[in-house]
Amino acid sequence: MQFDWTSRTLKEWRGYLARAKNTNWMQSWAYAQATFATEYFRTRIALIIHEEKPVAMMSVQEIKIGPLHFVNLKRGPLWFEKPTEEMFLEFAKAFRKEFPKSLGQRLRWVPEFEIEKETLGALKEIGFKLHRHTFTTSWIDLSQSEDELRKNLHQKWRNCLNKALRSPLEIKVDHTNQKFSLFMDYFKQHVRVKKYQAPSERFLQIEFKELSRQADQYFIWAYVNAEPVAAIAVVTQGQTACYRLGWTTDVGRKYNAHYALLWQALLLSKEKGLAAFDVGGLLLDEPSGFSHFKLGLGGTVSQLVTLK
Numbered sequence: 001m002q003f004d005w006t007s008r009t010l011k012e013w014r015g016y017l018a019r020a021k022n023t024n025w026m027q028s029w030a031y032a033q034a035t036f037a038t039e040y041f042r043t044r045i046a047l048i049i050h051e052e053k054p055v056a057m058m059s060v061q062e063i064k065i066g067p068l069h070f071v072n073l074k075r076g077p078l079w080f081e082k083p084t085e086e087m088f089l090e091f092a093k094a095f096r097k098e099f100p101k102s103l104g105q106r107l108r109w110v111p112e113f114e115i116e117k118e119t120l121g122a123l124k125e126i127g128f129k130l131h132r133h134t135f136t137t138s139w140i141d142l143s144q145s146e147d148e149l150r151k152n153l154h155q156k157w158r159n160c161l162n163k164a165l166r167s168p169l170e171i172k173v174d175h176t177n178q179k180f181s182l183f184m185d186y187f188k189q190h191v192r193v194k195k196y197q198a199p200s201e202r203f204l205q206i207e208f209k210e211l212s213r214q215a216d217q218y219f220i221w222a223y224v225n226a227e228p229v230a231a232i233a234v235v236t237q238g239q240t241a242c243y244r245l246g247w248t249t250d251v252g253r254k255y256n257a258h259y260a261l262l263w264q265a266l267l268l269s270k271e272k273g274l275a276a277f278d279v280g281g282l283l284l285d286e287p288s289g290f291s292h293f294k295l296g297l298g299g300t301v302s303q304l305v306t307l308k
Contacts, residue, residue, distance in 0.1 A: 001091055001094040003046040003048060004047040010029055013029050016078075017057070019238070020080055021240070023078055024078075028211075029214075031207060032059055038202055040063055041070070042061070044059070044060050044062065046060065048077055048094075050087065055083070056078055056079040056080060056083070057080075067104040069106065071107040071108070073111075075304065077091065078238075079112075092122075096126050096127045108306060108307075108308055109308070115305055129308050136281065136303045138279045138300060138301050139277070140276065140297055140299040141300070142277055143275065149266060152298035153297060157293075160259045161259040163259075164255060164256035169255050170222070170223040171261065177208055179219065180208055183245075183247075186247045189247070217233060217236070218234055222257040229249045229255070232246035232265060240274060241272075241276075266297075
């Protein structure tokens with residue numbers, strides 16, 4: 001297995017993303033631009049070649065600070081066809097060879113691949129160690145019919161959705177970036193109240209500016225009496241839509257606005273011909289709250305480890 005590091009255009013990058021069924025925003029052009037502007041990591045893209053044909057792509061972020069070399073591969077590589085365990089381990093060997101262990105290296109790799117205990121043992125032999133950080137998401141298969149998507153919702157989730165659809169909520173979709181500042185004002189207030197970690201405002205400004213240039217984002221707003229009460233931001237990469245950000249208010253919670261917003265996001269992504277919906281990060285040990293809410297969509301949970 002070899003890596004082709006030939007410099008790629010944005011059009012080529014997007015073409016590779018389109019070949020992978022399940023993609024994510026961390027492998028996107030927009031994420032790379034925001035990472036460079038705010039954290040100074042440079043991104044290189046590689047095609048993974050196996051038996052003389054491309055089988056996957058990856059974007060790797062790097063920065064050198066004195067004797068230290070930081071290397072990040074977040075939720076990659078993205079495979080064009082589902083890899084076997086043997087192929088995954090072959091990639092791991094090639095990746096370790098490309099970035100060999102050294103005193104000054106700080107490597108973090110989150111494989112977009114669910115790793116069994118036996119595979120983890122093989123990775124340790126290759127030279128990787130398990131990091132304490134994990135990433136969990138849930139995937140919704142958009143090849144299902146609308147009736148099937150609704151049937152797979154948890155009963156409580158479905159009841160809350162029905163309540164939201166009968167409420168005074170007015171749902172509007174915005175494919176522009178014109179209300180981004182207003183969205184961020186509400187989002188920052190929501191983060192302060194809920195006290196959770198979120199990307200910086202500058203990072204998101206750059207990311208969504210790049211996304212809007214390619215029409216790779218949309219916002220779904222919920223209004224009551226012409227006043228915004230909740231909204232979500234969805235980004236698309238290749239064949240996948242991803243829940244990226246969201247906020248709500250007391251009025252939004254009263255009318256179950258997020259149920260209507262996420263349901264609309266699923267239907268709109270399906271209408272666009274996308275293959276999958278990534279609900280974003282989850283905390284499985286959270287007994288209630290937003291992670292519990294996302295699980296109610298009835299998707300397939302995917303737990304990813306971090307290697308170093």
